[in-house]
Amino acid sequence: NAGVMQNPRHLVRRRGQEARLRCSPMKGHSHVYWYRQLPEEGLKFMVYLQKENIIDESGMPKERFSAEFPKEGPSILRIQQVVRGDSAAYFCASSPQASGSSYNEQFFGPGTRLTVL
Amino acid sequence: KNQVEQSPQSLIILEGKNCTLQCNYTVSPFSNLRWYKQDTGRGPVSLTIMTFSENTKSNGRYTATLDADTKQSSLHITASQLSDSASYICVVSGSSGGSYIPTFGRGTSLIVHP
Numbered sequence A: 001n002a003g004v005m006q007n008p009r010h011l012v013r014r015r016g017q018e019a020r021l022r023c024s025p026m027k028g029h030s031h032v033y034w035y036r037q038l039p040e041e042g043l044k045f046m047v048y049l050q051k052e053n054i055i056d057e058s059g060m061p062k063e064r065f066s067a068e069f070p071k072e073g074p075s076i077l078r079i080q081q082v083v084r085g086d087s088a089a090y091f092c093a094s095s096p097q098a099s100g101s102s103y104n105e106q107f108f109g110p111g112t113r114l115t116v117l
Numbered sequence B: 001k002n003q004v005e006q007s008p009q010s011l012i013i014l015e016g017k018n019c020t021l022q023c024n025y026t027v028s029p030f031s032n033l034r035w036y037k038q039d040t041g042r043g044p045v046s047l048t049i050m051t052f053s054e055n056t057k058s059n060g061r062y063t064a065t066l067d068a069d070t071k072q073s074s075l076h077i078t079a080s081q082l083s084d085s086a087s088y089i090c091v092v093s094g095s096s097g098g099s100y101i102p103t104f105g106r107g108t109s110l111i112v113h114p
Helices: none
Strands: A005-007 A010-013 A019-024 A031-037 A043-050 A053-056 A065-068 A075-079 A088-095 A112-116 B004-007 B010-014 B019-025 B030-038 B045-051 B056-059 B062-067 B072-077 B086-094 B102-104 B108-113
Touching (some): A019 A088, A019 A112, A043 A065, A043 A075, A043 B102, B004 B086, B010 B019, B019 B086, B019 B108
Parallel strands (some): A010 A112
Antiparallel strands (some): A088 A112, B030 B045, B030 B086, B056 B062
16 A cells, blocks of 8 residues: 655746645545744645535635645645745655544654755 | 644764654644654654553664653663664644544654764
């Protein structure tokens, strides 16, 4: 059973370009979470999705950022018109059940390191 | 505001020695507390999980404690190994409208020297 997969592992973009980050959850997991980690900072929650639904996007910037988790295919975190401040590691995690279960562990992917030049 | 504070920020110890990492939180209402290990360039991996009623939980050389009254947790590493060098992250989950979104500490960076 493969773990959470993220691609690309490293992504370089120039200011103003778009960045697309992909996350394939573990088999059987239908809940996906995206986090951002700035250098020397802790992980910050961005968005929580189930198949075809955004459950909680309270951590997502209101502009330029969007996320989806379609019925088929990976979850996508999309950043439009990237700026230097978007440079960070973006981690995806998945879980088999809703986040409300105390013993429901989130399994993390290896992350995508975005560098904006 | 939910917060998780970890100390020390960084720690250097010699191989074979023990160490203890601290975590204080203000997340309320409390659901559970996890300690994660994050190796450089990788995603976090769960070490232990503790709920309100649990005081101690062990996983090999890792022992976590929880005092829900004082809202403090510790992670004790026994007989450290070079492979223990990593960032250790305390994560506390509360309840917000039924969605248990976790709050992450900044982590303690542990370096184990031979």
